[in-house]
Amino acid sequence: MTSEVRSFVIYGVTENGNTFRPSDWAERLAGILAPYKPAGVRASHLSYSPYAIPTVIDGVRCVVVDERLRDIEPLAWKFVHDFAADNLLKTVFGPQSGKPTV
Numbered sequence: 001m002t003s004e005v006r007s008f009v010i011y012g013v014t015e016n017g018n019t020f021r022p023s024d025w026a027e028r029l030a031g032i033l034a035p036y037k038p039a040g041v042r043a044s045h046l047s048y049s050p051y052a053i054p055t056v057i058d059g060v061r062c063v064v065v066d067e068r069l070r071d072i073e074p075l076a077w078k079f080v081h082d083f084a085a086d087n088l089l090k091t092v093f094g095p096q097s098g099k100p101t102v
Helices: 025-032 074-086
Strands: 006-014 052-057 060-066 089-095
Touching: 006 025, 006 074, 025 052, 025 060, 025 074, 060 074, 074 089
Parallel strands: none
Antiparallel strands: 006 060, 006 089, 052 060
């Protein structure tokens, strides 16, 4: 039985439709979360965590945060949620999907 991986996707678009700045925000956020890796995965200063991946979805810069991060480090999970809320960014929670919610 396979379990569905749920993700919290943070889109680089504010609730009023503006592009979030700076343009490298997704890489910076993923870089902060880089130390959080699954057990047995060797840490490297040159790689992102598999739990927080910067990407582009439908032409919008995003960070896809795997829900399993919550089990590894609850404060990191809270940090990404607070980051999105504080900056009024569009988000989607659930199985990785395409479109942001308003």
